[in-house]
Amino acid sequence: MLSRRETSLLRALTTRGGRRRSEFCRCEGVRAVRELLDKRPDMVEFVAATARGFAALGCEPPNSRRLDETEFAALSDTVTNQGVLALARVPEERDELPSGDFILVLDRIGDPGNFGTMARTLLAVGGSDLWITKGTVDPWSDKAIRSGMGAQFALNIRRFDDLGAMTVAAGKYGFSRIFYADPHQGENCFRCADLYERSLIIIGGEANGSSELPPGTRSVRIPMPGNYESLNAAQAATVLLIEHTRREQTE
Amino acid sequence: MLSRRETSLLRALTTRGGRRRSEFCRCEGVRAVRELLDKRPDMVEFVAATARGFAALGCEPPNSRRLDETEFAALSDTVTNQGVLALARVPEERDELPSGDFILVLDRIGDPGNFGTMARTLLAVGGSDLWITKGTVDPWSDKAIRSGMGAQFALNIRRFDDLGAMTVAAGKYGFSRIFYADPHQGENCFRCADLYERSLIIIGGEANGSSELPPGTRSVRIPMPGNYESLNAAQAATVLLIEHTRREQTE
Known part of the structure; x- marks a missing residue:
């Protein structure tokens, strides 16, 4: 279950106005959430997924929220969803020596x-x-x-x-x-x-x-x-x- | 103006069934029609365009049909059309030595x-x-x-x-x-x-x-x-x- 605040935050992040006022972003889909968990676990606020979504992800990260299919569909921004999304903080820009050529x-x-x-x-x-x-x-x-x-x-x-x-x-x-x-x-x-x-x-x-x-x-x-x-x-x-x-x- | 037969042929060609029974294809958009006229003028049955379309094309090929914007919009398969389409024959496959490497x-x-x-x-x-x-x-x-x-x-x-x-x-x-x-x-x-x-x-x-x-x-x-x-x-x-x-x- 998600709190009312969390739900409205996730919804707001699908709009330009909602993003402008926010330090958060939403990350939907199995592969995107995997990349997030792998590269920037420190940015993850929570993962929300259905049983199907957790199965596809292959894990249930700490601080996860289980949703049923109807709840998830109401939150998803895609027509055929994969049952996984995360709320994450937008990483800060790093003013540092570029590491590549x-x-x-x-x-x-x-x-x-x-x-x-x-x-x-x-x-x-x-x-x-x-x-x-x-x-x-x-x-x-x-x-x-x-x-x-x-x-x-x-x-x-x-x-x-x-x-x-x-x-x-x-x-x-x-x-x-x-x-x-x-x-x-x-x-x-x-x-x-x-x-x-x-x-x-x-x-x-x-x-x-x-x-x-x-x-x-x-x-x-x-x-x-x-x-x-x-x-x-x-x-x-x-x-x-x-x-x-x-x-x-x-x- | 297009004949009734021409109109229904152009419409049918937007569907898979309509194409399967046809030796024709429809070619929409300024750049596609230009390529057709340039490379295979022998395949062109006719070009149908609005005044705006002919202007964008830069020429009015032989056997062209002028349509007004409403007529064209009814035929077009795109939301914002460029005012140009052609009916063309599908080129025959050539069983010949490939010309490249x-x-x-x-x-x-x-x-x-x-x-x-x-x-x-x-x-x-x-x-x-x-x-x-x-x-x-x-x-x-x-x-x-x-x-x-x-x-x-x-x-x-x-x-x-x-x-x-x-x-x-x-x-x-x-x-x-x-x-x-x-x-x-x-x-x-x-x-x-x-x-x-x-x-x-x-x-x-x-x-x-x-x-x-x-x-x-x-x-x-x-x-x-x-x-x-x-x-x-x-x-x-x-x-x-x-x-x-x-x-x-x-x-």
Whole structure:
């Protein structure tokens, strides 16, 4: 059973207004809750699940709440739910030396599905630093967390007002190369030798590209011999992230 | 104005039953119609558009039909339409030597959006041969064409009952290497030297992977140092397609 306060908090977190006033986020789905429990157990307030949900999760964490299917369905934000959700605190941003070779920057990414895909792919290639500008979707919205399957909890996500403020923060740690994944022009990404040498790699929005790029930004382009403009933001990010792995493993 | 027969044909083509009985397909949206007109003008029966649609298209092809916004909205399969659609014949499959180094095989890909993304990416890397098995979505459904933005019309798409029949057909042209993009195991795709040497590269379904793989199939895997299973079918295809480009340009 959930208290009235807990229920209304979980409901409020599905709305933008409810999130803005809150230090909490909701994390729904088996894989997202697993990632949360694994990476940031200290952020968990409670897990609420049905019998089916606990079975799928494979454990019943401390401070869990059992709900019946009807109670859960009323709380769930999905049509076919997996019977598991968690209330978690939003991790604090850490102003610290980025632990990887590069920082992935999402600028004006408007789709929580794309955001989630890119967060997961960053984690998959062993990356850890995801920085975003104001125009990008809320990483801690229930949709973004579901799409990211909780990858958020394993990354250091930092938010900045604009790319200018971001480059100042990055420069402090010696991350001073700035690259923009440009669909139309720029250096061939496969021949750009210093692409991952303490750099920021900016992926612009699906609809309108990036916001104003800082002076000194270099454009990199994924070569497309078919001469057919095609890759969307998430695909472009995938290519640039996997290229880092490829170089690590073959060069 | 459209005749009653034309209207009901366009409507029927939004349903699976209507497509099964038809040699036609419907192609909606500015970019898809442009691709159709550019690559297969011989397939076009007519273009139907509003004044706004023709303006966006930048031309009024022969045998066009002008519709007002209300007429168009009644025909459109999208909520916010672009005012352009075409009725086209489905191109015939060509049993001929594949023109590229490899054939992209989509096996049990169930989502028209994923299908379209992969068709566009194949075209973007200069590929031309897209072979599919029965369990894959209809490439000529209105959704798949919209998502593929008409890339279908620039590719040679062939359908087979199963991977066995497909490998026989490919073997006839000397395409005898078979690779399966395996999420879990196999040769590192970046170190697999003959990946694009007259090969079939199989992408399995989002939900259940591939159907039965032919004997001699080799698994290739995209290395994921983050140890976090992540890439979906369309992302995996993107990586394997772009790797071909990378090798062409840098090796």
